[in-house]
Amino acid sequence: MDITQSITIGKRRYIGCKAKLADWIMQTIETETNNVHSFCDIFAGTAVISDLAIKKYGKVIINDFLYSNNLIYKAFYEAGEVDNQKLSVYVNSLNQIAPDQVEDNYFSINYGNKFFDFQTAKKIGFIRELIEQDKNSFTTKEYCVLIASLIYSIDKIANTLGHYEAYIKKEIAPKHLELKLINYNSLEQVEIHREDSNQLVRKIKADVFYVDPPYNSRQYSRFYHLYENLVKWDKPTLSGAAMKPAEENMSDYCSSKAPKAFDDLISHLNTKYIAVSYNNTYHSKSSSSRNKITLEEIKDILSKRGPTKVFEHSHPFFNAGKTNFNNHKELLFITHVNEE
Numbered sequence: 001m002d003i004t005q006s007i008t009i010g011k012r013r014y015i016g017c018k019a020k021l022a023d024w025i026m027q028t029i030e031t032e033t034n035n036v037h038s039f040c041d042i043f044a045g046t047a048v049i050s051d052l053a054i055k056k057y058g059k060v061i062i063n064d065f066l067y068s069n070n071l072i073y074k075a076f077y078e079a080g081e082v083d084n085q086k087l088s089v090y091v092n093s094l095n096q097i098a099p100d101q102v103e104d105n106y107f108s109i110n111y112g113n114k115f116f117d118f119q120t121a122k123k124i125g126f127i128r129e130l131i132e133q134d135k136n137s138f139t140t141k142e143y144c145v146l147i148a149s150l151i152y153s154i155d156k157i158a159n160t161l162g163h164y165e166a167y168i169k170k171e172i173a174p175k176h177l178e179l180k181l182i183n184y185n186s187l188e189q190v191e192i193h194r195e196d197s198n199q200l201v202r203k204i205k206a207d208v209f210y211v212d213p214p215y216n217s218r219q220y221s222r223f224y225h226l227y228e229n230l231v232k233w234d235k236p237t238l239s240g241a242a243m244k245p246a247e248e249n250m251s252d253y254c255s256s257k258a259p260k261a262f263d264d265l266i267s268h269l270n271t272k273y274i275a276v277s278y279n280n281t282y283h284s285k286s287s288s289s290r291n292k293i294t295l296e297e298i299k300d301i302l303s304k305r306g307p308t309k310v311f312e313h314s315h316p317f318f319n320a321g322k323t324n325f326n327n328h329k330e331l332l333f334i335t336h337v338n339e340e
């Protein structure tokens with residue numbers, strides 16, 4: 001029996017995900033722009049914005065420097081052969097695996113009784129290893145679809161608040177892991193990169209660039225280290241309470257270098273329109289959620305490229321409950337880039 005591919009790209013917990021704002025962001029961009037054929041989501045995260053852009057524009061470029069995000073984009077969008085019947089049979093057989101028949105492994109030893117109950121962690125590690133061993137019997141696209149399906153399926157049952165900086169410190173009730181296939185497509189119009197955004201913008205062009213960098217000190221590579229590890233599967237030694245690997249892909253946007261990095265990025269965009277998301281948590285009391293770039297800096301930097309408008313949308317937001325910031329606004333800047 002074919003497994004239904006019910007998992008869409010936005011069905012994932014991800015800090016700063018724009019799923020709830022995506023329609024507003026895309027409608028605003030559409031109203032403010034003309035003659036757009038290509039779109040670039042340069043800090044794509046979950047790619048929910050790219051997902052809408054794909055429905056509107058002839059070419060979409062998707063970039064993020066995390067390995068797990070990159071694999072997910074390839075799984076959902078990259079052109080490639082998939083035998084759905086073969087994958088369904090394979091996933092059905094993975095779902096039959098009984099955790100108590102499985103030995104302790106890298107995943108359960110490191111993450112068991114932390115991010116997942118021990119039995120479920122054993123099953124996840126066993127499945128990941130099996131996919132690696134069977135890699136040669138799958139196309140690259142099928143391999144990406146299987147690993148992305150594993151990520152989306154375990155995301156639902158992880159003992160976390162939506163990221164892997166920490167786990168919830170209480171006894172974990174055993175969960176039933178049921179792997180479901182993601183709803184993949186094979187699209188020629190999508191171009192996927194895994195590069196530092198500031199480097200990539202020097203090489204590409206698009207009619208619209210959507211820019212949504214991290215604005216506080218919390219590094220995405222540290223939030224989602226477990227998925228990075230699961231995707232790379234080179235099994236490094238892990239340390240600390242959250243069992244993290246050595247640092248990699250640390251973003252300048254999460255440090256005091258952020259204003260300079262943003263200025264450099266914006267000044268190198270080869271484009272007609274720039275759309276920048278920003279939320280005004282700058283005055284937050286918690287230093288880790290305080291913004292590294294101010295509203296004024298964003299405005300000044302964008303205005304150097306052309307006339308800039310700002311649009312507002314109110315919404316509830318994540319900040320670990322430390323601040324009651326009633327005035328929270330989600331902002332969208334749109335710059336009409338001056339011709340040189």
Ligand SMILES: C[S@@+](CC[C@H](N)C(=O)[O-])C[C@H]1O[C@@H](n2cnc3c(N)ncnc32)[C@H](O)[C@@H]1O
Nearest residue numbers: 016017018043044045046065196197212220251
């Ligand atoms: C605020 S999130 C984007 C959220 C996204 N718009 C969504 O709706 O899911 C910022 C993203 O930028 C990525 N990132 C941070 N610094 C980067 C850099 N220098 N180059 C490429 N990607 C970077 C992070 O991995 C993260 O996924």
